[in-house]
Amino acid sequence: MLFFKPPYFNILQRFQRPTRHLPATALLIVALLAALAALGITDKDEFGLAGPAVPARIIGGEHESVRRVATLAGTISTTFSGEMSMKNRGELAEKVKRLLASKVNLDGASTKGASYRILYEEQLNGHEAVSTGDILSVEVGTGKQRFNAYRFRDAEGGISYYDERGLAVTNRPLLQQPCIYRRVSSEFGYRRHPISRMMHFHGGVDFAAPTGTPVRAVADGNVTFSGRNGGAGNMVTLAHGGRMHTQYLHLSRFAPAFAYGSRVRQGDIIGYVGSTGSSTGPHLDFRVIVDGILKDPLVALRTPAPKRSLTMPELAGLLAKIDLYKAEVDNSLFRVAGISGHPTVSL
Numbered sequence: 001m002l003f004f005k006p007p008y009f010n011i012l013q014r015f016q017r018p019t020r021h022l023p024a025t026a027l028l029i030v031a032l033l034a035a036l037a038a039l040g041i042t043d044k045d046e047f048g049l050a051g052p053a054v055p056a057r058i059i060g061g062e063h064e065s066v067r068r069v070a071t072l073a074g075t076i077s078t079t080f081s082g083e084m085s086m087k088n089r090g091e092l093a094e095k096v097k098r099l100l101a102s103k104v105n106l107d108g109a110s111t112k113g114a115s116y117r118i119l120y121e122e123q124l125n126g127h128e129a130v131s132t133g134d135i136l137s138v139e140v141g142t143g144k145q146r147f148n149a150y151r152f153r154d155a156e157g158g159i160s161y162y163d164e165r166g167l168a169v170t171n172r173p174l175l176q177q178p179c180i181y182r183r184v185s186s187e188f189g190y191r192r193h194p195i196s197r198m199m200h201f202h203g204g205v206d207f208a209a210p211t212g213t214p215v216r217a218v219a220d221g222n223v224t225f226s227g228r229n230g231g232a233g234n235m236v237t238l239a240h241g242g243r244m245h246t247q248y249l250h251l252s253r254f255a256p257a258f259a260y261g262s263r264v265r266q267g268d269i270i271g272y273v274g275s276t277g278s279s280t281g282p283h284l285d286f287r288v289i290v291d292g293i294l295k296d297p298l299v300a301l302r303t304p305a306p307k308r309s310l311t312m313p314e315l316a317g318l319l320a321k322i323d324l325y326k327a328e329v330d331n332s333l334f335r336v337a338g339i340s341g342h343p344t345v346s347l
Helices: 009-015 024-038 080-086 090-099 312-340
Strands: 042-044 050-052 065-075 115-125 128-141 146-153 159-162 183-186 189-192 199-202 205-208 214-216 221-228 234-240 244-254 269-273 283-290 293-295
Touching (some): 065 128, 065 312, 090 115, 128 312, 234 269
Antiparallel strands (some): 050 065, 065 115, 183 205, 189 199, 205 283, 221 234, 244 269, 244 283, 283 293
């Protein structure tokens, strides 16, 4: 008989309701995962951190580095950084503080006495933690308020952090420059065209750079145009969340991995600086369009990247993921409590 909830128990309960159904294959996978958890297959280091068992292998007399999922839970008695420092988890502290920076100052006076539960990946060398990987979930409660963040991959493959309402916790800034450039050769606004010599409105910013300089996406998005476009020469247009588009003009060539319809990540190389179309020399004409209106790119690059809203199916997937995270934390703490002989765990 099991004296604790196996992981995925909440999901099983949810889909046992008459109005919800889980495919037979999925039920089999969930049952198998729950059975593994029931066997108590865990690992435990000097801090009592529990995670999936990943036996360290000995190669040439040295431990091979392995990765595992670990749990930390406790109460902030001084500062969050201080708590993590005592557990030799300084890198973890910095990642969690950055993740929740827009919501709460974890080292502030208001969080003294707050509870925390963290599920994360870490790299071990033997029983020593050598680096911190991805944060999977963070829950901080101050008594009056809760600050939660859960890692989730959306239907387009984008990874971000959300609370239980499906609202994005983080909002990354735009990449500060789409390419490494020597100078800004032309700014946004009215100017005399270098070829026609006529006054006209210039809708972008020209970054002068050598031919072949990599051009990078300033935010996650989708390629909505990639090809020749008259005076713009070789051009790429990216659509981002929040009704924003960016355009990259006069490219010498395109990155073959990102054709029309492709998903791109912030920082991906989408093309290379050139001088195609109406151009007097190699440069990138970079443009930002919000709600169909051209914006000054030098101003736009200092603003946060647009947030992407979750669809209803994605929200359902997020809620299911949150259940899994919570069950994993609960069961990790239960297993550690069973080993230590104490009913609760404070690490």
